[in-house]
Amino acid sequence: MALTGNDAVAEALRQVNPDVAAIYPITPQTEMMMKFAQYYADGKVDTEVVCVESEHSAMSATVGAAAAGARAITATSSAGMALMWEILYVAASNRLPIVMALVNRALSAPINIHCDHSDGMGARDTGWLQIYSESAQEAYDNTIQAFRIAEHPDVLTPAMVTLDGFILSHTMEVIDILPDEEVKKFVGEYKPENYLLNTEHPLTMGPLDLPPHYFEHKRQQVEGLDNSLDVIRQVAREYKEMTGREYDLLELYKMEDAEIAVMALGSSAGTAKEAVDTMRDKGVKAGLIKVRVFRPFPVVAILEATSNLKALGVMDRAIAFGAQGGAVFLETRSALYERSHPPVLSYIYGLGGRDVTIEHIAGVFEELAEVAKTGKVKQLVNYVNLREPE
The missing domain is CATH 3.40.50.920 (Rossmann fold)
Structure with a gap:
């Protein structure tokens, strides 16, 4: 199937069929979420699509959905990521396995809509996993794998899958698309252990965290990221068995x-x-x-x-x-x-x-x-x- 990078990621998201998608447009990501919204309008996903007023709200809505136990996604680029900066840290510190597509674009000023990695590299210390894609095929494959990695109980860390703006996002190439049932089986049903709507085991999430405990919570985030190295490789091995395509760190x-x-x-x-x-x-x-x-x-x-x-x-x-x-x-x-x-x-x-x-x-x-x-x-x-x- 011939797809742009944006369409390839949108197709992967359609196959995963997440519970919640928070959407706000920004070049060169816009077509990705527009395509996903079209899938929703056509009844091809039963995702709860939330059209928000800013990228800060997009990440906030995604955090709220994930905290409630939903499999949640969003996508952004450049200044959009800059606007959601505060909430990137909130997502990571609350150990919410959100998956976000980042279509890499330069940051202003001067205004530039083309590709560089200033947005992704600027977010390198937010506590998110970062997976980079060489091609639209890799963007598709990485998106599917990201859910398994982020949601693993030893990881529980949000993941951003990046693809270069325009160079990949708007360039068409032939993509090997998996059957829907194989993707659904590979990703599996999301069954979080701890979430706000679990009335059997109520919990508090994101409260005031003072000196006696804050340090330890930050160290736990480090452990989640460290644990992801083995999980990434294990997920890649399973993906190779299904597709024949090989991935590693x-x-x-x-x-x-x-x-x-x-x-x-x-x-x-x-x-x-x-x-x-x-x-x-x-x-x-x-x-x-x-x-x-x-x-x-x-x-x-x-x-x-x-x-x-x-x-x-x-x-x-x-x-x-x-x-x-x-x-x-x-x-x-x-x-x-x-x-x-x-x-x-x-x-x-x-x-x-x-x-x-x-x-x-x-x-x-x-x-x-x-x-x-x-x-x-x-x-x-x-x-x-x-x-x-x-």
């Missing part, structure tokens, strides 16, 4: 004998694969480490993937202002700190939808090859396809 492309590699996430990983092939044709042992799961950050998997490298370039589609390099670079360098590791360079690229091509990433590989050869890093933080002042 990372995807390693031609890393078996790689001496240099780039690390990337989102749609640019597909471009990077082509760049790897280009460099391989020139006799350069290049590879790609694609980060599928950014939160929790897969430290052990990254240590294993980078163990034989002579140089690593980490590509960030967002700036961490005031820091040395982007968020993925900072996480990676921190992960590698305790052991002997290759030189690690930061590459900022693609802000506001700026193109990144095979040639641009091949240029990154050429710089990494020189670093691997000489052991010298000329510049730690680099900018790809940036017009320098004359």
